[in-house]
Amino acid sequence: MLIKICKNYSKKNKFEKKLSSFFPDAEIKIKSCISMCTYCKKQPTANVDGKKIKKKSIKKFIKALKEN
Numbered sequence: 001m002l003i004k005i006c007k008n009y010s011k012k013n014k015f016e017k018k019l020s021s022f023f024p025d026a027e028i029k030i031k032s033c034i035s036m037c038t039y040c041k042k043q044p045t046a047n048v049d050g051k052k053i054k055k056k057s058i059k060k061f062i063k064a065l066k067e068n
Helices: 012-022 058-067
Strands: 002-006 027-031 045-048 051-054
Touching: 002 012, 012 027, 012 058, 051 058
Parallel strands: 002 027
Antiparallel strands: 002 045, 045 051
């Protein structure tokens, strides 16, 4: 699984640590832009294997990834 996180998200370090602990086999990259500029500064957003995902909290984001 390839997860790309925007560098402009205010909690990107916490987000990256949580993702790597729940998904140790995933490749997590912090990118300068993931083309979700309206959302990426305020809430967890990422491009996961080419699919754009956004949620209100990190917990909800991880739950959505587990369900897929």
